[in-house]
Amino acid sequence: MSAIPEDFVRKTAQLSADITQPFPKSRKIYVSGSRSDVRVPMREISQAETHTSDGVEINPPITVYDTSGPYSDPEVEIDLLAGLPALRSPWIEERSDTEQLAGPTSAFGQKRAADPELAKLRFEHIRAPRRAKAGSNVSQMHYARRGIITPEMEFIAIRENCRLQELRNDPRYAALLRQHRGESMGAQIPDEITPEFVRDEVARGRAIIPANINHPELEPMIIGRNFRVKINTNIGNSAVTSSIEEEVEKLVWSCRWGGDTLMDLSTGKNIHETREWILRNSPVPIGTVPIYQALEKVDGKAEDLTWELFKDTLIEQAEQGVDYFTIHAGVLLRYVPLTAERVTGIVSRGGSIMAKWCLAHHEENFLYTHFEEICEIMKAYDVSFSLGDGLRPGSIADANDAAQFAELETLGELTKIAWEHDVQVMIEGPGHIPLHWVKENVDKELVDCFEAPFYTLGPLVTDIAPGYDHITSGIGAANIGWYGTAMLCYVTPKEHLGLPNKADVREGIITYKISAHAADLAKGFPGAQLRDNALSKARFEFRWEDQFNLGLDPERAREFHDETLPKDSHKVAHFCSMCGPHFCSMKITQDVRDYAKAQQGMQEKAIEFRKGGAKIYREV
Amino acid sequence: MSAIPEDFVRKTAQLSADITQPFPKSRKIYVSGSRSDVRVPMREISQAETHTSDGVEINPPITVYDTSGPYSDPEVEIDLLAGLPALRSPWIEERSDTEQLAGPTSAFGQKRAADPELAKLRFEHIRAPRRAKAGSNVSQMHYARRGIITPEMEFIAIRENCRLQELRNDPRYAALLRQHRGESMGAQIPDEITPEFVRDEVARGRAIIPANINHPELEPMIIGRNFRVKINTNIGNSAVTSSIEEEVEKLVWSCRWGGDTLMDLSTGKNIHETREWILRNSPVPIGTVPIYQALEKVDGKAEDLTWELFKDTLIEQAEQGVDYFTIHAGVLLRYVPLTAERVTGIVSRGGSIMAKWCLAHHEENFLYTHFEEICEIMKAYDVSFSLGDGLRPGSIADANDAAQFAELETLGELTKIAWEHDVQVMIEGPGHIPLHWVKENVDKELVDCFEAPFYTLGPLVTDIAPGYDHITSGIGAANIGWYGTAMLCYVTPKEHLGLPNKADVREGIITYKISAHAADLAKGFPGAQLRDNALSKARFEFRWEDQFNLGLDPERAREFHDETLPKDSHKVAHFCSMCGPHFCSMKITQDVRDYAKAQQGMQEKAIEFRKGGAKIYREV
Secondary structure, X not given: OOOOOOOHHHHHOXXXXXXXXXXXXXXXXXXXXXXXXXXXXXXXXXXOOEEEOOEEEOOOOEEXXXXXXXXXXXXXXXXXXXXXXXXXXXXXXXXXXXXXXXXXXXXXHHHHHXXXXXXXXXXXXXXXXXXXXXXXXXXXXXXXXXXXXXXXXXXXHHHHHOOHHHHHXXXXXXXXXXXXXXXXXXXXXXXXXXXXXXXXXXXXXXXXXXXXXXXXXXXXXXXEOOOOOEEEEEEOOOOOOOOXXXXXXXXXXXXXXXXXXXXXXXXXXXXXXXXXXXXXXXXXXXXXXXXXXXHHHOOOOHHHOOHHHHHHHHHHHHHHOOOEEEEOOXXXXXXXXXXXXXXXXXXXXXXXXXXXXXHHHOOOOXXXXXXXXXXXXXXXXXXXXXXXXXXXXXXXHHOOOHHHHHHHHHHHHHHHHHHHOOOOEEEEEOOEOOHHHHHHHHHHXXXXXXXXXXXXXXXXXXXXXXXXHHHHHHHHHHHHHHXXXXXXXXXXOOOOOOOOOHXXXXXXXXXXXXXXXXXXXXXXOOOOHHHHHHHHHHHHOOOHHHHHHHOOOHHHHHHHHHHHOOOHHHHOXXXXXXXXXOOOHHHHHHHXXXXXXXXXXXXXXXXHHHHXXXXXXXOO | OOXXXXXXXXXXXXXXXXXXXXXXXXXXXXXXXOOOOOEEEEEEEOOOOEEEOOEEEOOOOEEEEOOOHHHHOOOOOOOOOOOOOOOOHHHHHHOOOEEEOOOOOOHHHHHHHHOHHHOOOOOOOOOOOEEEOOOOOOXXXXXXHOOOOOHHHHXXXXXXXXXXXXXXXXXXXXXXXXXXXXXXXXXXXXXXXOHHHHHHHHHOOOEEOOOOOOOOOOOOOOEEOOOOOEEXXXXXXXXXXXXXXXXXXXXXXXXXHOOOEEEEOOOOOOHHHHHHHHHHOOOOOEEEOHHHHHHHXXXXXXXXXXXXXXXXXXXXXXXXXXXXXXXXXXXXXXXXXXXXXXXXXXXXXXXXXXXXHHHHHOOOOHHHHOHHHHHHHHHHHOOEEEEOOOOOOOOHHHOOXXXXXXXXXXXXXXXXXXXHOOOOEEEEEOOEOOHHHHHHHHHHHHHHOOOOOEEEEOXXXXXXXXXXXXXXXXXXXXXHHHHOOOEEEOOOOOOOOOOOOHXXXXXXXXXXXXXXXXXXXXXOOOOOHHHHHHHHHHHHOOOHHHHHHHOOOHHHHHHHXXXXXXXXXXXXXXXXXXXXXXXXXXXXXXXXXXXXXHHHHHHHHHHHHHHOOOOXXXXX
């Protein structure tokens, strides 16, 4: 990591305007639940009227799922130095199964807290961590299995529905709500997501709610195949580039464009402090790969890793509020030789660290042998497992091979153990997979891991396009999402080549929002087609502004349009630059429609005449 | 269209360097056929050696399919004013079934040729057109059905194979040629594409060779589900932007990045002259939508169109050398009302023109009623049909509806008629289709149209991402290609918003090369995985230059890499900016592999010792 910038604090206190300004014609709304502190944020996009020869038609506002957090609410004063409001704190406290600790209990956490050198870098308002009371289990799965519907579950139910029940009763939405029957591929999505359905899905392990009790700032969300397909983004510094303040800006940027969760993959020496900044300012669940930090602590020597050091790292991060941990507990010693003949060996960083450790000690992976102890930590803070796919294929050549599937079976075995502890689990997946082998991955995961939510990177469906791997993987992601994957880990255009900048992150997120939404449409998620219908209607009616505003990236759409037709008058013009003013298929179609209507009118008149006994028109 | 630029001729005579410079480490090669004038161009990418602890390993050059034409051959002197060499002229002449006409026979072609005003704009070396002798049929399908293997067919067989048989006999390629078994979805792809196989596929209508006898400059290619999936690009001016010289540059640009065919969709008043420039400089087949020009001739009034005027347009364009015509003969009068309740009506320009004509006259589509006469023209020049999908859906809401499928059935009926004339046919398809309904489109087309090659636009799998429709459609394209579509019509990021510029065209093409290649991999096209394997091996071995050069867009890959690590030394470095120098999974994996090898070495030594009677090592 680069040195601490001199002006660090001042800079992070001010987010760039392009990161927080509301999208055009969008306003933040909150839908209340059964209690006043369940206020679920959504974004409402207003539309212009349609003017036709028949008069004026109202186009109702469109409500969309909103991951941007308080940053897009002009009513909320953002202070990065103070962090976001802790909206879940009352819910956690009233469950009375946690206690506030005096301070961090991990050795490393204590050391960092005591280091005066770090004062300048440190987030100023660190809360003392909470932990389950002795003997308690504070996981959402534990509550769910005892029949308790938590405020988190109710929040999620409202969020997933996106006001669909309300809109169904509003005649303005009747046509817009038409939707094709989906092909769910075995998913069982109800017509309305109820809090009880959320509870039931979490109880049976088919969905998870990543929500560490030490991350009360987050707006609860759910990952499961019977819910909207989610996307994850990654940020992280590295030894070569980036700094803490960039990471916080990237977090807000990621939420703005639609990232549902975020993994902090930093590997520098101040990652503890970076993480605190990120967590305190994050409205979305944060995941990490704790082995990265553990490796830092032993100066990058994998063979020097120990269970004790790793355990301390888990506690350190759990007490900061990390919501899910990637744990590569399925990389077993006996699987490592299965990768020797691969074209690209082991490409997962965590996987290769553990493989190296196993070989160096000729011992079984300590994450596997200490798995039950890890579960004890997870349930004390409600950290969810993201069981890592350390042996995922790094090339088309290595797809669906013995190493990959052997690990997957072990992840299933570990899922069962975690569930015995009521600890939430999702399963990580590929990688690089040719298109025709994508489905096998999901089918096998659902069987081997008992329908625990699948969380996949891509997959890339070809290796031949470095610089475009958001696309090679977005194709795989749409398919794997349709087949049943619950969350898609994004890939940016810089994959395999370098660290993504802001533009790359935006490009990667939008690509994955497309893939996730395409999957929702294919599965037939209730209400998913509303936005498509509204946008297409706007497009057909030449409501250019509405077409931009209803899209995933209104700014880009407007920019592209304005490159050819910059004038404001062009945005109400009934033509676009593709065909020019005298030749437009949409205009012609409108003429056809008017003509058809007139024809029908004549037919109706003919029928009326006949009814009255007259026989002026002959029926064709 | 904008006025003729003053410096038109001078400018088009000089192509920009970025359009013609060879890709790094690439050289043009020609593979000869059974006769000396069958010389099939390919691109060969050389690779660096791999240096390991065991010594030096040679990485053999990789041959790839090449659409760039003579432009990428430094040995060929390009003169846009003279046009490309007419490589097919001897083949056409020696068949002795055509005659050279005195000049254009269409009224419009004659008028343009005689207009002195156009001298400045006109291509200088216009050949008199050829036409089939009376009673002759010069279509490739006609030859195929009579058992004749044309030089075009042999050229294509060599091209599709990309030297695979030769490489299979070269031990350097043994590992690189490993490939997964595909899931062909009913395609019947042989292990080697022979000239006889090409002939047979063309004869039975399952593939087409678009190759007008008046376009002898083209390098023959084939469109069919048992061959590599192809992509088409579109160019075209419009009343608002662009000019002729831009169009010619776009053509060369399109070929450079991998466009297999190109549709000229120009709609301005000098399209006849633009088209001549494009054809004379095009190494790829050119398609048009003749109704666009016909509409220009009646000042944009669809109802004024007549069969006679349209027929003259067909002859005009056929005599210039257009290789395939989109003909919207399936838009029947009775289908038009089926679109009235759609969200986006009729979005095909050709479709809406014909619908308007049908309604205005209350008569059947004249393209349908005169279809046999159109066939007569097609077979006199060997123009292929691209039967247009005038009623394709313009939104997810309108997908797979009665209008779309009714038209498809009529296209099947027309296919049969065309085949009775030995005229080549492909079928155009959607549009906007949700992911789970994509396959139905292919399945229905294969049945209704008797396996005539399917040629689809996208489909876009969601409507909500204006500005990213290359991606929404690239997802659909990969899937529809896998299911059996033979050619994918590209979509640029500007779709729905404006005219694509050079950057957009490149982005659209690369996206579609990805989709087409993903489909080839999924179908198991022989040798398709070679490039993936080579690139992944290069990636794993930190051969950065090779990784860039083997990719679809070497320039972009290099740029992205250099943004973070600009120094030359970094391109031989065993790390990248994602993880930094001390932490790299690929490096660790290499360590693991070395370790595993050492372990195995010890085991082997143990075996040797045992063989020799010694018992130093115990077996585990």
